[in-house]
Amino acid sequence: MEKEMQEIAKKLLAEKKVDWVIGYENSFEPGASRPVFMNKPEDAVKLVFNKSCVNNLAVYLPKIKKQKAAVVAKGCDLRSVREIIKEHQILRENVVIIGVACEGVESSKCSTCTENKLDGVDFTVGTVKDLGRKEDMSDIEKFEELSSKEKEAFWNKEFERCIRCYACRNVCPVCYCPDCFANRLMPEYLNKVVNTAENKVFQQIRMQHVFGRCTDCRACEEACPVGIKLSLLTKKMSKDAKKLFNYESGKDTDSRPPLSTFKVDEEGIAEIM
Amino acid sequence: MANKLITQENLKALVNELAASYDVFAPKRENKNTVSFGKLQSFEEYVSGVLLTNTTAKDKVYLQSEQLFQYELKKDTVEFKEKAPGKEAVIFGGRPCDARGFDVIDKLFNWSGYEDGPYTGGRKNTTIITVSCEKPETTCFCTSFAGGSPADGKGSDILLTPVSGKFLAELLTERGEKLAAKYSKYFSEAGDAETAAKAEFAKAAEAKITKKLDLAAVKKNLDASFDSPYWDTVHLPCVKCGACTYVCPTCYCFDITEKKFGYLNGERNRTWDSCMSEMFTKMAGGHNPRTDTKRRFRQRFMHKFRYHVDNFKEELCTGCGRCIRRCPVGIDIRKVVEEAK
Ligand code: SF4
Ligand code: SF4
Ligand code: SF4
Ligand code: SF4
Ligand code: SF4
Numbered sequence: 078m079e080k081e082m083q084e085i086a087k088k089l090l091a092e093k094k095v096d097w098v099i100g101y102e103n104s105f106e107p108g109a110s111r112p113v114f115m116n117k118p119e120d121a122v123k124l125v126f127n128k129s130c131v132n133n134l135a136v137y138l139p140k141i142k143k144q145k146a147a148v149v150a151k152g153c154d155l156r157s158v159r160e161i162i163k164e165h166q167i168l169r170e171n172v173v174i175i176g177v178a179c180e181g182v183e184s185s186k187c188s189t190c191t192e193n194k195l196d197g198v199d200f201t202v203g204t205v206k207d208l209g210r211k212e213d214m215s216d217i218e219k220f221e222e223l224s225s226k227e228k229e230a231f232w233n234k235e236f237e238r239c240i241r242c243y244a245c246r247n248v249c250p251v252c253y254c255p256d257c258f259a260n261r262l263m264p265e266y267l268n269k270v271v272n273t274a275e276n277k278v279f280q281q282i283r284m285q286h287v288f289g290r291c292t293d294c295r296a297c298e299e300a301c302p303v304g305i306k307l308s309l310l311t312k313k314m315s316k317d318a319k320k321l322f323n324y325e326s327g328k329d330t331d332s333r334p335p336l337s338t339f340k341v342d343e344e345g346i347a348e349i350m
Numbered sequence: 351m352a353n354k355l356i357t358q359e360n361l362k363a364l365v366n367e368l369a370a371s372y373d374v375f376a377p378k379r380e381n382k383n384t385v386s387f388g389k390l391q392s393f394e395e396y397v398s399g400v401l402l403t404n405t406t407a408k409d410k411v412y413l414q415s416e417q418l419f420q421y422e423l424k425k426d427t428v429e430f431k432e433k434a435p436g437k438e439a440v441i442f443g444g445r446p447c448d449a450r451g452f453d454v455i456d457k458l459f460n461w462s463g464y465e466d467g468p469y470t471g472g473r474k475n476t477t478i479i480t481v482s483c484e485k486p487e488t489t490c491f492c493t494s495f496a497g498g499s500p501a502d503g504k505g506s507d508i509l510l511t512p513v514s515g516k517f518l519a520e521l522l523t524e525r526g527e528k529l530a531a532k533y534s535k536y537f538s539e540a541g542d543a544e545t546a547a548k549a550e551f552a553k554a555a556e557a558k559i560t561k562k563l564d565l566a567a568v569k570k571n572l573d574a575s576f577d578s579p580y581w582d583t584v585h586l587p588c589v590k591c592g593a594c595t596y597v598c599p600t601c602y603c604f605d606i607t608e609k610k611f612g613y614l615n616g617e618r619n620r621t622w623d624s625c626m627s628e629m630f631t632k633m634a635g636g637h638n639p640r641t642d643t644k645r646r647f648r649q650r651f652m653h654k655f656r657y658h659v660d661n662f663k664e665e666l667c668t669g670c671g672r673c674i675r676r677c678p679v680g681i682d683i684r685k686v687v688e689e690a691k
Binding site for chain 2: 104105106107109110111112113114116132136137238240241242243244246247248260268269270271272296299300302303304306
């Protein structure tokens with residue numbers, strides 16, 4: 078599988094089809110890997126793929142701007158790539174998608190993954206198998222049953238730990254705003270003081286901004302240095318987007334994200350007035 | 351300074367007694383994967399087996415958000431309120447690289463005859479009881495630094511090292527001696543055998559550290575590489591969050607901002623800031639001299655292994671490896687500075 082991937086990357090770079098290949102390489106730490114940017118064909122031998130390849134490399138695509146890049150994408154990452162194309166952050170013709178037939182990495186999302194199909198990629202590395210895994214919303218349903226007070230107590234305890242490093246935002250493929258509200262000073266949405274209340278405001282607004290665009294890729298949760306359970310939010314959002322708008326982000330490259338459009342009668346939402 | 355001995359049971363009793371009268375911060379489990387310095391109610395909560403807490407002990411003295419003062423507009427005056435000094439605290443169960451971090455930033459916060467009030471105030475109020483590391487992690491590289499070791503006492507008031515089923519307690523400062531004197535019932539005298547055992551312990555632990563940087567070579571290369579094309583590509587995987595700087599025991603940069611209440615009343619706060627953030631060098635009026643992500647990335651390594659060495663004759667790093675562990679994209683400071691050319 079790695080050999081196959083290296084050959085593709087080497088050829089793309091040698092034939093100058095792309096400026097960059099973005100994939101994974103072994104890191105200094107035994108058993109770990111990390112994202113790598115390559116622009117020379119001879120570097121392609123560095124490419125690896127194994128269970129430690131958790132990073133969602135789609136996050137780098139909006140930064141490539143007018144250059145061309147090939148990106149290694151697992152099925153789940155592919156959804157983010159599609160979402161970014163849909164949102165015009167990169168042109169489809171500027172990205173070469175090297176899909177990998179992934180059977181799971183070291184991430185909480187893999188045991189319920191139904192995303193390993195690689196529709197629409199330029200190259201497929203390995204053979205896609207049906208892994209027989211099923212979506213499981215029981216953790217979200219259980220959380221939904223808690224009272225507002227219990228939910229609040231839970232999140233207060235989580236966000237008390239937040240150090241507002243913004244790793245969650247910066248690894249998120251759909252958080253590409255060059256001028257994030259969290260950095261604005263005039264008006265100041267968010268004070269620099271780090272406390273539970275401000276930390277919650279940050280994540281609440283971020284979640285609102287990524288609703289219906291977030292693919293529940295878990296990059297934010299994986300990145301959080303203090304282990305905040307962000308997947309409870311991202312999974313709940315994907316559940317709600319499906320329920321309210323019958324919408325699944327990153328399934329295609331041309332539908333409109335639900336909050337960027339509106340219907341006079343939203344079937345999923347009950348009229349209150 | 352004196353060496354004492356303390357048994358496991360006595361250590362437990364000591365910590366419990368300390369927790370009754372001080373704020374005792376020690377590695378404490380937050381959830382399955384997270385252990386940070388939290389306030390101990392009792393010894394039971396202390397997680398002894400973790401070397402690398404997710405965040406550092408630094409934030410117990412140098413607060414991430416510190417209120418400097420509040421101001422309130424009165425009829426014809428402005429009233430200032432300063433924060434009352436905090437309770438006396440003990441940081442227990444940190445590691446030599448955590449304690450050394452304090453020693454490094456102590457010099458910064460007392461530089462050129464200027465004493466930083468909030469920091470030194472907290473520092474004077476805090477006793478640091480450190481535990482030597484038996485099995486360093488693969489990310490540890492404390493032995494790269496002058497005197498750095500998994501059993502080094504720099505920055506600690508008391509250093510505990512496991513020897514023959516007990517702990518050797520080295521009382522390294524006046525503060526450490528005072529605390530041991532106050533709780534002398536828990537300590538006994540240590541002999542030469544235990545001191546020798548500690549030296550053995552240190553040797554064995556040091557031998558387990560796999561990576562040692564040649565700091566003289568690193569400095570030489572960084573001195574010459576500011577404009578090198580090396581920086582054009584090495585930064586690309588970095589997403590420029592602040593995780594590495596906010597979990598670091600030696601990063602000290604801060605910002606000062608106002609928070610207002612009502613029309614004219616407010617407070618002035620000091621909050622950590624990070625050279626990785628685009629806001630870090632943004633000035634009033636919008637100009638940003640550190641224009642791009644490459645320059646921000648370069649700054650972190652240049653500061654730690656070049657500029658700080660020029661100013662303080664030591665690196666702004668203790669080799670704890672937290673930035674390596676917590677970086678979401680596996681940027682490895684050892685590799686970045688070693689390969690700079
Ligand atoms: S990554 Fe975690 S600690 Fe950092 S800002 Fe996000 S939630 Fe907070
Ligand atoms: S799971 Fe997190 S990182 Fe992934 S798209 Fe959603 S918000 Fe962004
Ligand atoms: S949180 Fe909102 S403003 Fe900030 S980057 Fe994400 S989408 Fe943009
Ligand atoms: S080195 Fe890692 S932790 Fe630091 S800013 Fe870059 S991505 Fe974030
Ligand atoms: S730079 Fe990294 S290794 Fe050095 S003290 Fe800071 S967190 Fe630890």
